[in-house]
Amino acid sequence: MSQQRLRLTIRGRVQGVGFRPFVWRIAQAQGLAGFVLNTGEGVTIEVQGSGQQLAAFRQQLQHTLPPLAHIDSLQQSLLDLQPDSTLFEIRSSTGNTENQSQAQLPADSATCLACLDELFNPDNRRYRYPFINCTDCGPRYTVTHRLPYDRANTSMLAFPLCPACRQEYQDPASRRFHAEPTACPQCGPQLQLTDRFGLPLKGDPVHGAWQILQMGRSIAMKGLGGFHLVCDATQPDAVARLRQLKHRPGKPLAVMALNIESVRAFCEVSPSEAAWLLRPERPIVLLQKKAIADQLMPDIAPGMASIGVMLPYTPLQWLLFYQALGRPNGQEWRRQACEQIWVMTSANLSGEPIVITNQEARERLNKVADVFLLHNRNIVTRCDDSVLAIQGREPLLYRRARGFVPEPLPLSAGGPDVLALGAYLKTTATVLRGEQAFVSQYIGDLDHPLSCEALEQAAQHLLELTAVTPQAIACDLQPDAFSSQLAQQWAQQLDVPLLPVQHHHAHLAAVMAEHGLNGPVLGMALDGYGLGKNGDAWGGELMMLEGASCERMGHISSLPLPGGDKAAREPWRMAVGLWQRLNPALPLPAHLAGRPGLPMLLRQLETGLNCPETTSMGRWFDAIAGLAGICPEQSFESEAAQKLETLATGCAPLAGGWRVSPANLLDLTPLAQQLMQLSDPLAIASLWHATLAHALADWASRAANTTGIRQLVLAGGCCANRKLLQQLLPLLREAGLQPFTAQQLPPNDGGLSLGQAWVARQRLLQQ
Ligand SMILES: [Zn+2]
Ligand SMILES: [Zn+2]
Structure with a gap:
């Protein structure tokens, strides 16, 4: 049968997600020769075999991808046959870094099912090991200092692989082939339970932490992107105490339950909500309370119709449930309803960013937490839990952070690289690079010096990861906001233009950027506050937008x-x-x-x-x-x-x-x-x-x-109001309008930096 040799050039989320061993396995299975290679832009594959083998390979390549992988584009070309080509190999990517800047860093991902099977299997060498992970799951963004995404550039550098782990890491047939954060009890990070003064407590840390929870006390528990404060959500005294110590009297608290079955006991869960709860991003999903929710947990979300719920996403969280259930045999318990519901809220004092180091935790949380469930794997990048609700069948993001960041949003066109720094509330930073927008994790409100510092760090980290030197820096019109001052300072240092963008223009532009609109469009900004062009306090504006321009039509x-x-x-x-x-x-x-x-x-x-x-x-x-x-x-x-x-x-x-x-x-x-x-x-x-x-x-x-x-673009904080949107969107469509809302970013100030960056780029393009 006649032989062919193909070269496939693939872009997308194909590095750090087990893509090369996947290609190796399907090429082996088809008996193809050739190689797969990570490049600065993605992955290159050369395969040689019969037309039938190649067709089967292409079919599997596109339809049986690893869970975290995603193909944006695939280019194919025909090559000359290589006569002595019989093996398929994974080639090392060393020396091929001429275009490293296009590489992508994956987001953190919840523990996969295969790892859970091992975690709760007493015969496995990683039984009850709180840092189990593989190429399909585990920490990524939050442990990585810089690209390329190699172990040496992550906080796992401190843990040299033992022979058994090294063998898996080097074996293309292993689930842990080049799983950068892989570890085991012999070579990896370890847990520690301490009291509030930092003194280690004797005994098993997970067992000790569970005892504290049962007593109605709270734990500060180190997670992926920061610490959580944890207490039993069904003990009102425990919740009241946590609220008081955290200075958070009325704001709803998120809870964690073991699985969907457990959540159904106190909330309505639609099929799309269930799907989002289970996704590897593991966001907090706002769910409609059942009547029993307020009886069961009176002080979790008082006066609200919904409650923020998430499922366990780290091995440590799973282990705490396992302990609470008395370490049952087998795996069936993972799917059975469980009565444990825990408050799982970002560990910070009101107004401050989430705590990420053990020392910070001891210093800042010693009045809130009774014990500290710590470990020695450093968190490199602070990243809160993401929050969303389902509107219609689409997600409506309230906070975009862990699980989503640093995944870029695709833009419809390229242009100059730009950095934007947001405004004041719910701040994020955005870097535009070519046809991609990298929006940072949610930083929070800039009313505390530590939050300002966190914005500076996040923006710096984003510039490093994207290898971008911005050609302009965008900010809000509000001159005294910290973000505007930082933008001014950096613009001076880099000698690039500072481009302030009106708040509501930026809100609407973010939605235009997301949907690839260039205008003219109508825009309706339904928002809290933003400084207007005339110095007034705006927030209910009708605009006309096209490219870089935005005209206020009414209010x-x-x-x-x-x-x-x-x-x-x-x-x-x-x-x-x-x-x-x-x-x-x-x-x-x-x-x-x-x-x-x-x-x-x-x-x-x-x-x-x-x-x-x-x-x-x-x-x-x-x-x-x-x-x-x-x-x-x-x-x-x-x-x-x-x-x-x-x-x-x-x-x-x-x-x-x-x-x-x-x-x-x-x-x-x-x-x-x-x-x-x-x-x-x-x-x-x-x-x-x-x-x-x-x-x-x-x-x-x-x-x-x-x-x-x-075409009508809708944005601003009030567009997070689902009851308003449910009534407004159908009316607009009936009137023959085509409404666009934020889908991949929050409609609130969390999406503002994308709009600022996009407008700044349009201005540079016009010059
Ligand atoms: Zn896994
Ligand atoms: Zn090991």
Whole structure:
């Protein structure tokens, strides 16, 4: 039979994911000759054999990929036959680093099923070994200092392989062939349980930690991208104590349960939610509570309809469940419902970044945790748990971090390399390199020096991993934000332009970048706060965007912001401001009239002193929540809006509840007048959501009719409101518009840096 020789050049997520041994196995199975090689751009394969063998090889290559691998492109060319070619080999990639800059680092991945089978098999040499992993699973991004992704460039450098591990590492037939973080009890990292003073506790660390949990105490447990604080979610005293010590009075806490069956005991789980819970990224998924959830865990997500749940993703987390169940025989227990539910929350004090080193943990968490479950594998890169919900059947990301980062987002076109540093809340950094956008893990709010430092580190790390020297640095318009100041400093050092981008322009541009849109499009920014081009506090804006340009077409009717930030933290103040704006004949609702600070607030509203105006959609939500009396003061950002969303049920919109002026001003005061006359919070929340959805759809479709533009981009923090989107998106489609929302990044400020970078690039391209 006639022989052929092919060269396949493959790009995508093909390094550090077991791709070469996979190719080796399928080539062996087909009896093909040739080789596979990692290159700076991906993987190159040469294979020689009959047409039939090659076709079977191609088929398997594309349809039986290892779980973490992903092919973006595959190019094929025909070569001359090599007469003495009979073997298939994995060639070392040394010396072929001319284009290392295109290589990619994989994200961290949950422990795979094959490793779990070994972890709980008493005959396996890695039985109960908390650092078991393989080419299909384990730490990646969080242990890697720099590329190329080799053990020497990770924190596993400190653990030389024992002969048994080395043999597996070098054997293409092994599940651990070139598994960079592979280890075993003989050669790898070890656990330690200490008291709060750092003194080691005797006995088995996992057993000791479990005893502490049972007693209603909390553990600081070292994970993949940082420490978790862990306690029994079903012991109210334990949860209350953790909340008090962590200074986190009302914010929902995430929980961990053993498996989907266990989660179904207290939450609804749809098929797509189950699929996301089980994915190797293992995000926290927001799930609809069952009635029993609040009885079982009263203080986990008070006043919220959903609860953040995740499944175990490290061997150590699995071992803690195994211990709690009394180390059962066999593997069946992994699939059976289990009553253990644990709070598993990022270990940080309010406002600070998540703790990653053992020493930091002892210094910063010794008042919160009773014991420390530590190990000696260093976390190189801080990375919180990712958070998402399912909207329709698509994921809606609230926080993009572990499991997703540093996976790049594909862009529709290339251009100059750019760095962007976000704004103030939920900060991320983004590097654009060619047709890829690398968005950093969620850093958090920049109101603590340690968070500012974390942003600086994350941006630096991203530049190193991508080998990019930016040609411009983008930031927010807000000049006093730390991110803007850092951007200015770096731009000076590198002698490149500093390009500030208006907040809501950046929000909308992020969605344009994600969907490969270049405009002209309409954009609706439904957000909390961002500095406008005219110096005002924006947040409910209708825009027209094309390339680098963004024109403000209209905005939502403004509200007074008495006391500035203070009003944003205390929705009752926004409610009084709204009431005064409407100048109603009706008296203030009793819950507002009784506030101690009211007389002073009314004077402030009358004189207009320190009482700026805002067009923010988020502040409208606060005002309505304040009016409903459901959240007079917020203990965390967007608490009021979330509580209002929780209460809302479907209802008919208020006819005539809004007006759109010829200048595209959306006036919501008729709706507000009506809401003033209601006293039932549920009725207020429902009518608000339903009418707002219709008002926004009307606003957008009028703009579409005058401009002839039918593509509409939606972004901003309020686009994380699923009840609003559920009503708004169908209305927009019915009106003949084509709406686009954030899907691979959060719609909130977590996606802002991508938009900033994308706009900065468009500006450079225009020059
Ligand atoms: Zn594995
Ligand atoms: Zn070993």
